[in-house]
Amino acid sequence: MLRGGFPEKSQPVKNNVDHSDASNGSKSEAPRNSRETENSTKVSCSAINSCFRLSSTLQIEEGNKLLRKILILFVQQMANEVVLLDLKLSPFAARVRIALEEKGIEYKSEVEDLSNKSSTLLKMNPVHQQIPVLIHNGRPICESMIIVQYIDEVWSHKPSLLPSDPYRRAHARFWADYIDKKIYPIGRNLWASKVEVRESSKKELIQSFKILEEELGDKLYFGDESFGYIDLALIPFHSFFYTFETLGNWSMAAEFPKLVEWGERCLQKESVSKSLCDQKEVYEVFLQIKLGIE
Known part of the structure; x- marks a missing residue:
């Protein structure tokens, strides 16, 4: 059944459409790309720590300034990792995609198979087990308009989506x-x-x-x-x-x-x-x- 979906009940179809912000599903083994997403978060954290340690050991000399600057920029980029657990036809996931594009935020889209939900989705949204889920620096934010508000507040230096008044x-x-x-x-x-x-x-x-x-x-x-x-x-x-x-x-x-x-x-x-x-x-x-x- 698709909670919030147009059909009152359905069988799995190739397109695997679920348009809601809430749907139930059984746990399953994660597809390879979802396992890679989970692993990449661990790798990113390790890389960030390594870069901080390396950059801190470099002496502030003319020959090291460029390398240190590159390392700092790399650390900043890695520390702002954004992943979206996504579904193409979902209007709720589309809201998040639009907000990210409006803010000019680089992100990685991980398309979910809702008939075979990944371990990442089950872990990041254990209550509803649904998309969209925004994973920012390894931390999940759920529900489309809550995610949009989060994006607007975190990246506040970009044009605002919500009025200031x-x-x-x-x-x-x-x-x-x-x-x-x-x-x-x-x-x-x-x-x-x-x-x-x-x-x-x-x-x-x-x-x-x-x-x-x-x-x-x-x-x-x-x-x-x-x-x-x-x-x-x-x-x-x-x-x-x-x-x-x-x-x-x-x-x-x-x-x-x-x-x-x-x-x-x-x-x-x-x-x-x-x-x-x-x-x-x-x-x-x-x-x-x-x-x-x-």
């Missing part, structure tokens, strides 16, 4: 919470077997999009003139617009033209376009899951 910051968090509680939980019910559930979900999802479009208004982004926290929370679901309208039998462009224009505007940003999946690709994957259920 406390009221506007609270306002942004309110709408991100609304998106999490409405768009995804309601959208997954479009896969429900009962017609009445699908129809009620369709009406509720349309109403939710209507409220979001009213909040957007004539602004370029939800945060006025610049891409920010609310935009980042919602834009990954742009990849699901085609799936929503196909399953619900409505047109996003006809019903919500401002949201569609906003989505296209966001896609002009490289951080967004390189982090999202094609709408038709997402639909095809879910169609395979639906056929598997039936």
Whole structure:
């Protein structure tokens, strides 16, 4: 079963899609790349300690200054290791990818197989055993929007994703919470077997999009003139617009033209376009899951 996923129940499929921030799964032996991730953290710590010891022994002489500078830069780079336990089609993982790209942070993406979860995932997120998980210097941070806030606070010297004003910051968090509680939980019910559930979900999802479009208004982004926290929370679901309208039998462009224009505007940003999946690709994957259920 995919907790928070569109199918109410599913069988393993090749694409292995899980779009939630929480899903259960049995423990399994870690794939090679995940073991390498775990081992690389130990190697990095060892390398950092070795470099610090070596750099501290170098005397501050003209001939050693360049070497010491190189070692310090290397240590700083190693001490800022960022790994993302990832999944391509997950809108929640996409949020983290966008935030990392917006901040210009170099990171390593480790794609998880959720039908055979790695020991790294089980260790780094033992409570929910789900993606995304950001591992910064060997320490895990879980839940997509919590990760985004962490990224914004740690790399605060880069353009901020959250407003500096406390009221506007609270306002942004309110709408991100609304998106999490409405768009995804309601959208997954479009896969429900009962017609009445699908129809009620369709009406509720349309109403939710209507409220979001009213909040957007004539602004370029939800945060006025610049891409920010609310935009980042919602834009990954742009990849699901085609799936929503196909399953619900409505047109996003006809019903919500401002949201569609906003989505296209966001896609002009490289951080967004390189982090999202094609709408038709997402639909095809879910169609395979639906056929598997039936």
